[in-house]
Amino acid sequence: MSKPKNCITPTEAKQLQENWMDTRALYIKNETGSEDVSNVFYTVEELEEYLTYVKNESKKQGIDSPGIRIYFAAYNDSKSKKATVFLAPTEGDAASSNTNYKLDPLNKGVGGWPPAPYKN
Structure with a gap:
């Protein structure tokens, strides 16, 4: 398999993440008084399992080419x-494309x- 067309270099990734840390992360820290996470980790197995679920369940709904939308979110509970x-x-x-609310999101x-x- 060849490299996907939308891959970026580690240098580009570093710059994008620095942009986040220098702007949004700074605002979050100033507003809340504490640092927040700057990345979220999933195993490859978890992602593959979820993508298989989405592909299979979407096909049952007549959707041949589903996509995945990634939403930023925040917890707000005692934990x-x-x-x-x-x-x-x-x-x-x-x-x-519309979000498919008939299938469960992954968190x-x-x-x-x-x-x-x-x-890098």
């Missing part, structure tokens, strides 16, 4: 107030703590 992300299937493979990734920059 955590930290940031997270969740993955939600879409009804097509275009950025404008419960592990937030990297303490926040660690992407370095």
Whole structure:
């Protein structure tokens, strides 16, 4: 298998993450008074399992080319107030595709703590 066309270099990734840390992460820290996670970890197995679920269940709904939308989110309970992300299937493979609310989103990734920059 060849490298996917939308891959970026580690240098580009580092710059994008620095942009986040220098702007949004700084605002979050100033507003909440504490640092927040800057990455969320899933195993390859968890992602493959979820993508298989989305592909199979979407096909049953007549959706041949689903997409995945990644939402930024935050907990707000007694366990955590930290940031997270969740993955939600879409009804097509275009950025404008509707979210498929008939399938469950994926959450419960592990937030990297303490926040660690992407370095190359």
